[in-house]
Amino acid sequence: MARLSATRREALTFYLCISPWLVGLLLFVLGPMLVSLGISFTRWDLLTPPRFVGLRNYERMLNDPLFWQSLKVTALYTLLYVPTELVGGLALALLMNQRVPGIAVFRTIFYLPSVISGVAFVVVWMWIFHPEAGLLNLALAQVGIAGPRWLTDPRTALSALWLMSLWGLGRTAVIYLAGLKGVPKELHEAAVIDGATAWQAFRHITIPLLTPTIFFNLILSLIATFQTFTSAFVATNGGPLDATLFFVLYLYRQAFERFSMGYASALAWVLFVIILSLTLLVVRSADRWVYYEGARR
Numbered sequence: 001m002a003r004l005s006a007t008r009r010e011a012l013t014f015y016l017c018i019s020p021w022l023v024g025l026l027l028f029v030l031g032p033m034l035v036s037l038g039i040s041f042t043r044w045d046l047l048t049p050p051r052f053v054g055l056r057n058y059e060r061m062l063n064d065p066l067f068w069q070s071l072k073v074t075a076l077y078t079l080l081y082v083p084t085e086l087v088g089g090l091a092l093a094l095l096m097n098q099r100v101p102g103i104a105v106f107r108t109i110f111y112l113p114s115v116i117s118g119v120a121f122v123v124v125w126m127w128i129f130h131p132e133a134g135l136l137n138l139a140l141a142q143v144g145i146a147g148p149r150w151l152t153d154p155r156t157a158l159s160a161l162w163l164m165s166l167w168g169l170g171r172t173a174v175i176y177l178a179g180l181k182g183v184p185k186e187l188h189e190a191a192v193i194d195g196a197t198a199w200q201a202f203r204h205i206t207i208p209l210l211t212p213t214i215f216f217n218l219i220l221s222l223i224a225t226f227q228t229f230t231s232a233f234v235a236t237n238g239g240p241l242d243a244t245l246f247f248v249l250y251l252y253r254q255a256f257e258r259f260s261m262g263y264a265s266a267l268a269w270v271l272f273v274i275i276l277s278l279t280l281l282v283v284r285s286a287d288r289w290v291y292y293e294g295a296r297r
Helices: 002-039 056-062 065-096 103-115 118-128 135-142 157-181 185-193 198-225 230-235 247-256 261-289
Strands: none
Touching (some): 002 261, 056 261, 065 103, 065 157, 065 198, 065 247, 118 135, 118 157, 157 198, 185 198, 198 261
16 A cells, blocks of 8 residues: 555656646647647638538538649648658758867757747848849859749749758758767777778667667657748748748638638648548557667567
């Protein structure tokens, strides 16, 4: 009985310690999610009482060309950005892992852009991409190349936002760097003794041991790209010709420009299902390619 009482006291102490987080979760996460689920079955303009419409908001998406355009833009951007972030972040981390004088300064420089305010860095890149006075087109003109109109051309706007997003590779690189620090040096030394080349050691030792880090970055990247908003909202506002109409930007328009809260809530839940499905798909595939030291296969 004394042991049981001690266990109960320990459990009570635990729940008391996490109670602020639990209250915050219920009030600011789960509660609003359930409310938005209920709103998704209504027609509500914030001014009049909500009116129940059943599944009409979800049926409306099937015949909404802008819904499909926003989904297409988000998917294309994800296909562009996620592989670039994974590969580019790893390449940057390998450079940051070198033993050279002043490497700590370089790590700081590479990481700093990822902590700058989203609006601030977008404004900087809008100047860089300016078709006439922009730094990039001026540099291209010096070598005789006529630069595109970048953010004002439907053919290049999404690519420009993709190039802009590479500014934050330092965040992913730092996570990779932590993973690289966890690779035992003894394995590389043994590979060198056995005659392995640097590429062979990287492929058969470093990459397998980095797969948990790759898995973590992949999940974060998928979730983040499907919620892209700031860069498109500030730089292009979804244009030109809806070429950068991201899903969350379209959701924002429905909610706070057209005050169609029911339809916006339905869009939010569709986005939630998409992200959850992709995340679960990646998690289910992890057994095939993610290696955990000491784990039983």
